[in-house]
Amino acid sequence: QKEVEQNSGPLSVPEGAIASLNCTYSDRGSQSFFWYRQYSGKSPELIMSIYSNGDKEDGRFTAQLNKASQYVSLLIRDSQPSDSATYLCAVNPPRSGNTGKLIFGQGTTLQVKP
Amino acid sequence: DADVTQTPRNRITKTGKRIMLECSQTKGHDRMYWYRQDPGLGLRLIYYSFDVKDINKGEISDGYSVSRQAQAKFSLSLESAIPNQTALYFCATSDPGTGGTEAFFGQGTRLTVV
Numbered sequence: 054q055k056e057v058e059q060n061s062g063p064l065s066v067p068e069g070a071i072a073s074l075n076c077t078y079s080d081r082g083s084q085s086f087f088w089y090r091q092y093s094g095k096s097p098e099l100i101m102s103i104y105s106n107g108d109k110e111d112g113r114f115t116a117q118l119n120k121a122s123q124y125v126s127l128l129i130r131d132s133q134p135s136d137s138a139t140y141l142c143a144v145n146p147p148r149s150g151n152t153g154k155l156i157f158g159q160g161t162t163l164q165v166k167p
Numbered sequence: 168d169a170d171v172t173q174t175p176r177n178r179i180t181k182t183g184k185r186i187m188l189e190c191s192q193t194k195g196h197d198r199m200y201w202y203r204q205d206p207g208l209g210l211r212l213i214y215y216s217f218d219v220k221d222i223n224k225g226e227i228s229d230g231y232s233v234s235r236q237a238q239a240k241f242s243l244s245l246e247s248a249i250p251n252q253t254a255l256y257f258c259a260t261s262d263p264g265t266g267g268t269e270a271f272f273g274q275g276t277r278l279t280v281v
Contacts, residue, residue, distance in 0.1 A: 095274070096272035096274055097210070098272070099269050143270075152198075152223075155210075159207055
């Protein structure tokens with residue numbers, strides 16, 4: 054089992070719809086969770102971080118964390134063609150302290166069609 | 168100018184050659200990381216460093232070495248390149264003042280070993 058798993062997609066949604074991206078992780082002791090967006094040929098950029106159970110909203114983005122079920126999700130409301138990218142889920146592994154080490158999922162490709 | 172700069176951006180090299188990828192940053196962060204990205208596998212940590220005298224292996228350090236020449240410079244070497252080291256390589260930094268959680272990535276180096 055991979056430590057961090059995502060469906061590679063592509064996930065295709067129409068413009069204006071809600072895109073739902075999911076990520077599961079294997080180590081129950083993981084504490085910090087991140088969503089990075091990566092446009093084709095570009096570097097990843099952080100769009101959301103979440104540390105406690107529940108929802109965290111930032112503009113059109115909402116991150117949801119459920120530690121009991123070991124999943125973290127990203128919702129993108131009012132999806133735009135400019136949201137078309139690969140979304141990487143990343144987790145601070147347990148016992149990594151504040152090293153900044155990250156375990157990444159393989160990424161989900163999102164396509165928003167006009 | 169980018170805060171995290173990688174050189175070269177693209178490189179084609181032959182099997183058995185030694186190659187160095189360089190990374191410099193102006194963010195003033197102590198922590199620096201080298202990741203490689205392969206299709207379908209996400210990003211995997213090769214090495215990380217907390218300061219000039221503190222170098223640590225990541226998940227996939229075999230076949231690689233690093234040098235932290237200064238706080239701002241962290242280079243990755245492939246002593247004898249092999250084709251399965253063909254990948255996209257990213258340098259990243261993080262700020263321990265924020266718990267070292269957010270990673271800032273360079274533009275990436277696309278390496279092809281033929």
